[in-house]
Structures are given as C-alpha cells and as structure tokens.
Amino acid sequence: MSKHDQHEELSEHVKLSRRLFLGGSSALLATAAAGGGLSLASSPALAAAAAQNAHVAPGELDEYYGFWSGGHQGEVRVLGVPSMRELMRIPVFNVDSATGWGLTDESKRIMGESSKYLNGDCHHPHISMTDGHYDGKYLFINDKANSRVARIRLDIMKCDKMVTIPNVQAIHGLRLQKVPHTQYVFCNAEFIIPHPNDGSNLKNLDAAEKFTMFNAVDAETMEVAFQVIVDGNLDNTDACYTGKYAASTCYNSEGATDLGGMMRNERDWVTVFNIPRIEAAIKAGNFTTLGDSKVPVLDGRKGSALTRYIPVPKNPHGLNTSPDGKYFIANGKLSPTVSMIEIAKLDDLFEDKFDDPRAVIAAEPELGLGPLHTTFDGRGNAYTTLFIDSQVVKWNMADAVKAYNGEDVNYIRQKLDVQYQPGHNHASHTEARDADGKWLVVLCKFSKDRFLPVGPLHAENDQLIDISGEEMKLVHDGPTFAEPHDCILIKRNMLNPKKIWDRNDPFFADTVAMAAKDGVTLERDNKVIRDGNKVRVYMTSVAPTYGIQEFTVKQGDEVTVVVTNLDMIEDVSHGFCMVNHGVSMEISPQQTSSITFVADKPGVHWYYCNWFCHALHMEMVGRMFVEPA
Numbered sequence: 001m002s003k004h005d006q007h008e009e010l011s012e013h014v015k016l017s018r019r020l021f022l023g024g025s026s027a028l029l030a031t032a033a034a035g036g037g038l039s040l041a042s043s044p045a046l047a048a049a050a051a052q053n054a055h056v057a058p059g060e061l062d063e064y065y066g067f068w069s070g071g072h073q074g075e076v077r078v079l080g081v082p083s084m085r086e087l088m089r090i091p092v093f094n095v096d097s098a099t100g101w102g103l104t105d106e107s108k109r110i111m112g113e114s115s116k117y118l119n120g121d122c123h124h125p126h127i128s129m130t131d132g133h134y135d136g137k138y139l140f141i142n143d144k145a146n147s148r149v150a151r152i153r154l155d156i157m158k159c160d161k162m163v164t165i166p167n168v169q170a171i172h173g174l175r176l177q178k179v180p181h182t183q184y185v186f187c188n189a190e191f192i193i194p195h196p197n198d199g200s201n202l203k204n205l206d207a208a209e210k211f212t213m214f215n216a217v218d219a220e221t222m223e224v225a226f227q228v229i230v231d232g233n234l235d236n237t238d239a240c241y242t243g244k245y246a247a248s249t250c251y252n253s254e255g256a257t258d259l260g261g262m263m264r265n266e267r268d269w270v271t272v273f274n275i276p277r278i279e280a281a282i283k284a285g286n287f288t289t290l291g292d293s294k295v296p297v298l299d300g301r302k303g304s305a306l307t308r309y310i311p312v313p314k315n316p317h318g319l320n321t322s323p324d325g326k327y328f329i330a331n332g333k334l335s336p337t338v339s340m341i342e343i344a345k346l347d348d349l350f351e352d353k354f355d356d357p358r359a360v361i362a363a364e365p366e367l368g369l370g371p372l373h374t375t376f377d378g379r380g381n382a383y384t385t386l387f388i389d390s391q392v393v394k395w396n397m398a399d400a401v402k403a404y405n406g407e408d409v410n411y412i413r414q415k416l417d418v419q420y421q422p423g424h425n426h427a428s429h430t431e432a433r434d435a436d437g438k439w440l441v442v443l444c445k446f447s448k449d450r451f452l453p454v455g456p457l458h459a460e461n462d463q464l465i466d467i468s469g470e471e472m473k474l475v476h477d478g479p480t481f482a483e484p485h486d487c488i489l490i491k492r493n494m495l496n497p498k499k500i501w502d503r504n505d506p507f508f509a510d511t512v513a514m515a516a517k518d519g520v521t522l523e524r525d526n527k528v529i530r531d532g533n534k535v536r537v538y539m540t541s542v543a544p545t546y547g548i549q550e551f552t553v554k555q556g557d558e559v560t561v562v563v564t565n566l567d568m569i570e571d572v573s574h575g576f577c578m579v580n581h582g583v584s585m586e587i588s589p590q591q592t593s594s595i596t597f598v599a600d601k602p603g604v605h606w607y608y609c610n611w612f613c614h615a616l617h618m619e620m621v622g623r624m625f626v627e628p629a
Contacts, residue, residue: 050466050473056083064428064489066441067125067139068462070094071483074120076141076152081428081489082439084464084478092150092159093120093143100585101159105560105594106508114148114164121145123485124174124236127154128182128219132241132325132433136494138219140185142174149174149187149217153507155498160507161222165215166293168227169193173236173319176219177275178432179243184225184275185217186246188234192255196291210255214248214273214300224293226282228300230271230307231255236318240343241325241433246273247341249330251315263334267311270319270330270341274350277306308349310357312339313364318373318424322382322397323435327362331371331384337364338371338384340400363404365411367393375427377437377467381413385422385442391415392425392442392465394472416472418463420446424486427467431488440465440472441487451479460484499570501590508592511562522564522592535599536560541574541587543567544614546607549622555602555629562594563587567613575610578624584610602628 056062062080065087070077074093079086095102095118102108108115121144128138139152147169150162165171168189177184194201194208201208212234213227232250239246253268254261278298281287287296300307313335320329321343328341342362349360370387377383384393392415399411427440447461459479466473501507503523515522518529520538526547529536535557540547541564553559563576565587576593577584580601587593599605609620 051475053466053468054082054464054475056080056085061492063492064439065492065495066487066489067127068480068484068487069122069125069141071123071485072119072121073482074122074143074145076122076125076139077484078157079487081441082464082476084462084476088157090152090157090159092141092152092162093117093122093146093148097584098586100593100595103583103595104585105596106511107159109510110159111162112164114146114162117146119145120148122150123172125486125488126174126176126185126431127488127490129176129178129432130181132178134429134432134490134494135181136490136496138182139488140174140176140219142171142187144170144172144190147171147189149185149222151219151222154495156501156505156507157497158507163217163222163224165189165217165224165227166295167195167290167297168213168215171215173234173248175236175238175246175431177239177243177246178241178321182219185219186237186239186273187215187217188237188248189213189215190233190235192233192252192257211301213297214246214271216275216278224295226278226287226296226298228273228278228298228306231301231309232269232271234271235316238319238321238328240321240328240346242343244275245343245346246275247271247319247328247330248273249312249316249319251317251333263315265314267313268316269309269311270316270328270339271300272308272310272328272341272346272349273300274306274308277350281306305350308346308357310339310341310349310360312361313337318371320374320376321431323376323378323430323433324380325433327397329374329382331374333370333372333387336366336368336371338367338374339364340397363397363400365395365400365403367395367412368415372422373424375425375430375440376435377427377440378430378435379437381437383425383427383440383467383472385418385425386415387421387423387445389415390418390420390422390444392418392422392440392472394467413470414472416465416474418442418444418465418474419450419461419477420444420448426487426489428489429491438466438468439489440467441489443484443487445483447477447479450477462487499589500568501588503590505591508594511592511594514594515562522562523566534558534560536562538562539564541565541567541576541609541620543572543574544609544616544620546609546620546622550625551622552625552627553599554627555599557599557626558596559599559624560594560596561607562592564592565589572613573611574613574620576607577610578607579605581605583607586611599624599626602626 064081066079068077076090078088091101170190172190173188233252235249237248315334316330317333318331345360368386394413444461462478464476573588
C-alpha cells in the first residue's frame with residue numbers, strides 16, 4: 001500500500017472513530033430518552049434539493065441580511081442568506097485601515113477613551129425591536145475583552161455610539177428588551193471582582209466584598225441606566241415578550257476562581273430580573289453608586305424583591321426565549337438537559353406563592369451531550385446545539401412538557417450531524433414574534449477536515465441548514481475566521497440602507513461644526529487653516545481629484561485633514577492615505593471624514609486615494625511638504 005493510500009485509510013478511520021466517539025453516546029442517550037427511531041442525518045436527495053433552494057444566482061439578491069459577530073476581530077460581518085456571501089465588514093472594536101475606523105477623528109470620538117484599546121472580542125449581535133418585531137433601526141454588539149457595548153446604525157451600517165460599562169469586567173451575554181420597544185440593552189458582566197477593585201485588598205481578597213452585576217443600557221442615549229448586584233456570576237441573557245422580565249444563566253454559583261470549584265454544584269441557577277420593580281426602586285431612590293460612577297446600583301442578591309433564583313442543572317450556558325413568549329430555555333452545558341422556565345408563572349414566583357422556585361420549570365428534556373444554545377422555527381419546535389455530540393437536535397416543546405408530566409411521548413424529532421462542536425445557532429427571525437422557520441445557521445468552533453488545510457490555525461465553520469420542512473437538511477459549509485460567535489437574520493425588506501450620505505448626518509456633525517468655526521464651507525472650500533502648531537486642511541474630492549494637491553506644514557505640527565466627497569453617484573467612494581504616516585480613511589459619496597496626525601518627518605510626502613474610484617484613480621494624488629523644525 002502506498003503512503004498516500006495509507007494516509008487516506010487512516011483519515012477515514014479517524015473520521016469513523018471520531019463519529020462513533022462523539023455521536024454514539026448521544027444516539028444511545030436520545031434513543032433511551034425518546035423511544036428511538038431518530039434520523040441522524042438528512043437524505044442525500046433531500047439535501048441536494050435544499051441546496052438548490054439556497055442557491056442565489058449572480059445578480060440576484062438574498063432574502064435575508066445576516067449579521068455575524070466578528071469574534072476576536074472585534075467587528076460585525078454582514079452576509080447575505082441563503083447565499084452566505086459576505087457583503088461587508090463593519091468595524092466596531094477594532095482598527096480598520098480600509099475605512100479608517102479607529103484612526104479617524106469621527107471614530108475616535110465615538111469610541112471615547114476606549115479608542116486606546118486595539119483589540120475587541122465581540123459575541124452577540126442583536127437587532128432593536130418594536131412590539132416584539134425587528135424594527136431594523138439598530139444593531140447592538142458587546143465587547144467581552146474591554147467591557148463595552150456598541151450600537152450600529154443599520155441605515156449607514158456604521159457604529160455610531162459606544163459605552164464602557166463601569167464597575168464590572170467582561171460584558172458577555174447581551175439581549176434587548178422586546179416590548180413595547182427596545183428601551184434597554186441588557187448585558188451581563190461575567191466575572192466576579194472585588195469592590196472596590198483598586199488594589200487595596202489584594203493581600204486579603206477572601207475578606208473583600210466580591211460580586212458582578214446585571215446591566216441595562218439606554219438604547220437611545222447609550223448611557224448605563226442601572227446595574228444590579230447578583231449572587232454568583234452571569235453568562236447569557238434574554239428578555240420576555242411582556243417587557244417585565246429578563247433572565248440570565250449563572251454557571252458559577254459557587255463564586256469559585258478555579259475550574260474544579262466552578263463545577264462543584266450539581267445545580268446552578270437562572271437569575272430572573274423584575275424590570276418594573278427595578279425602575280420603581282430607582283424612582284424611589286433605593287439605590288447606591290460605586291466609585292466615580294453615577295450609575296444607580298441596586299442589590300439583587302438572594303432575598304431581594306428585584307430578583308428570583310431558579311435552580312437548574314449544571315453550569316447552564318445559553319438562555320433563549322421562545323417566540324411564542326411561553327418559555328425561557330436554559331441550556332445545561334454539563335447536563336444533557338435544557339430547562340424550560342414557564343414565563344407565565346413568574347408573577348406568582350415574585351409574589352412568593354411557591355415554596356420551591358423550581359415550580360416554574362415546565363419541562364427538562366434530555367437532548368444529548370453538551371447543550372449550549374436553542375433556537376426556534378415558530379411552529380413549536382426548538383433546535384439545540386450539542387457541543388460534545390457535534391449535533392443539532394430538533395425537538396418539540398409541547399411534547400417535552402407532556403413527557404415531563406409523565407406521558408409516553410417522543411419529543412425528539414431529528415438529530416443532525418454538524419462539523420464540528422457547534423456553539424450558537426440561529427434560525428431566521430427567531431428572536432422576534434415572527435420566527436419563520438426557513439433557515440438555521442449553526443456556528444461550529446472546529447472545521448478539521450472540511451476545508452483545505454491552512455496551517456495550525458484552522459478555519460472555523462458556519463453551516464446553513466434548511467428547516468422549512470419536517471427534516472433538517474444541511475446545505476452549505478462556510479469557512480470563517482477568528483470565532484464568529486453568534487449571528488442574527490433579518491428579512492431584507494425590513495432594512496433600507498442609504499446609498500449616499502445625507503449632508504446633515506449627525507455621524508460627522510462635530511467635524512462640520514469645527515469647519516463652521518473656521519469659516520469653512522465644506523461643500524465648496526479648499527483651505528488650510530493655521531492655528532499655532534495645529535493645522536487644519538480642508539479639501540473636497542471629486543473623482544479623480546482632490547481639491548488641494550499640495551500643502552505645507554512644519555515638522556511637529558498636528559495636522560487634521562478633512563475631506564468632503566462631492567460625488568453624488570453611489571459606489572464612488574474615495575480614500576485618503578498619507579504615505580508612511582499610518583493615515584488612511586474612507587470618504588463615501590457626500591460624506592465628510594477627518595483624521596489627525598503629527599507631521600514628524602521633514603520632506604515630501606505623497607497622499608493618494610486608496611479606494612478605486614475612476615479610470616484615472618492612480619492619478620488622484622497630492623503632496624504634503626514638511627519643513628524641518
């Protein structure tokens with residue numbers, strides 16, 4: 001046998017062994033739990049037909065926008081679904097030389113003091129709602145790495161506001177208030193820290209007060225509205241369809257700082273927050289503040305009227321609200337179960353009508369190994385990722401409740417292999433009342449043998465599944481980079497992105513105000529304003545030329561270049577790149593962009609348009625002359 005044949009045989013053996021290892025246990029467990037007869041994969045013929053339905057021909061438009069978190073890149077990626085074609089990347093917590101995000105004056109103002117951070121770790125993108133339906137106005141995203149929350153305007157597909165959450169570390173779970181509208185962005189701080197966390201008690205941490213907090217950000221002002229102290233830690237979160245409750249999983253009820261300690265308890269809990277009671281407490285002045293922050297801080301630890309703690313097994317992770325508004329579903333992670341919390345019983349729980357808070361558990365179906373996240377099709381079915389089993393399981397919620405109450409009913413409809421180790425999944429419109437049950441995206445942490453090898457750092461894998469029929473059908477693999485963590489899908493007719501900027505857009509209003517103080521009309525003037533060692537260069541751009549081809553400054557001057565794109569034709573974006581100065585930015589039609597840098601090198605320095613705009617694009621250039629100090 002040749003070395004090639006031996007390698008191929010070994011590869012097939014490894015795949016088979018891995019499948020038996022990862023899938024065998026879950027198949028046996030599910031068969032025992034649900035009575036057998038499971039479909040572990042879709043038929044080739046049905047999968048081929050579904051793949052044809054997913055095909056979007058050249059020149060045709062996708063039915064959905066998909067917004068993907070860019071993971072460790074700190075950005076949001078825009079895909080068309082079902083084609084899975086990447087349309088755009090929206091920089092948020094990262095530096096992006098193409099658009100100048102993190103470099104331009106406009107982006108630095110939005111990022112505030114946190115612009116000093118060059119990294120981000122974004123996880124959960126979510127779209128604003130009105131009465132439980134997506135309204136297409138904003139998309140919100142978290143940065144776990146630097147405890148930030150950002151807002152993206154969906155009309156321009158750019159971040160327009162950002163806030164750093166005080167008093168906490170590592171914003172992870174993020175969801176939105178659904179009704180009557182998205183007044184609050186709910187976000188969890190994951191890690192327990194001492195208070196005050198100023199280094200004064202490092203030698204006696206065991207005696208220090210330690211906690212983390214549930215946070216609410218005002219969706220319009222992007223200021224923190226309140227914080228609630230909790231027992232344990234916080235992971236993922238979601239909100240109900242009454243506007244009354246939000247709920248969060250806790251995987252570290254022990255308050256431990258080591259792996260073994262965090263797994264000690266057989267049950268952790270879901271913390272439920274009563275939003276009207278929190279608002280009433282703030283109105284009554286029943287809150288405190290921490291450190292320099294003026295944000296109202298309330299105590300929601302056990303015994304508080306503001307919260308309730310519902311025990312669930314074990315190290316729960318995802319927290320998902322069913323689109324019919326009936327259940328919070330907590331995914332067990334270290335338990336083969338998910339816990340269905342009946343939202344209609346939460347009023348009685350807060351009125352202390354139950355001796356056992358687990359009285360609100362409607363069912364706890366066994367699904368397989370490593371349940372992480374659950375999504376829905378709007379037809380009564382739920383879809384849960386099984387991380388260890390590398391599967392998605394489709395199950396019926398009503399039947400799960402019947403089985404929990406003693407009826408002999410099979411609630412599992414199908415298990416489908418995915419490749420490999422799925423984390424989040426998301427079905428079309430599933431976070432809104434109108435989940436339509438067409439497409440399911442599964443975001444897999446590993447790809448292994450699915451794509452061409454690219455070295456030790458492998459691509460990850462987004463998979464698209466057709467869920468429009470009774471059987472799930474895998475139709476697409478999509479390699480992706482740096483852990484796109486979660487995604488959300490919205491029908492294209494619910495968004496109306498601008499093709500050309502409005503000249504009065506608030507995105508660059510501060511730059512317009514600066515020009516007005518200098519007596520500059522941005523749409524007409526090409527001027528150099530000198531103010532001591534600060535120089536402001538105002539120029540227009542029309543393909544293929546800048547309004548100023550030469551300007552002179554002194555070594556050490558702080559130079560601000562302001563460019564206004566006068567082109568009125570969509571897709572004619574210009575750029576400004578100053579060679580050897582780390583300076584570049586995008587200026588799309590009718591946009592004004594500005595960037596500030598120090599002219600620290602004497603001599604002649606070319607600048608050029610770095611966005612291809614015209615047949616004479618290469619000739620769209622100018623020079624900065626820097627006189628020696």
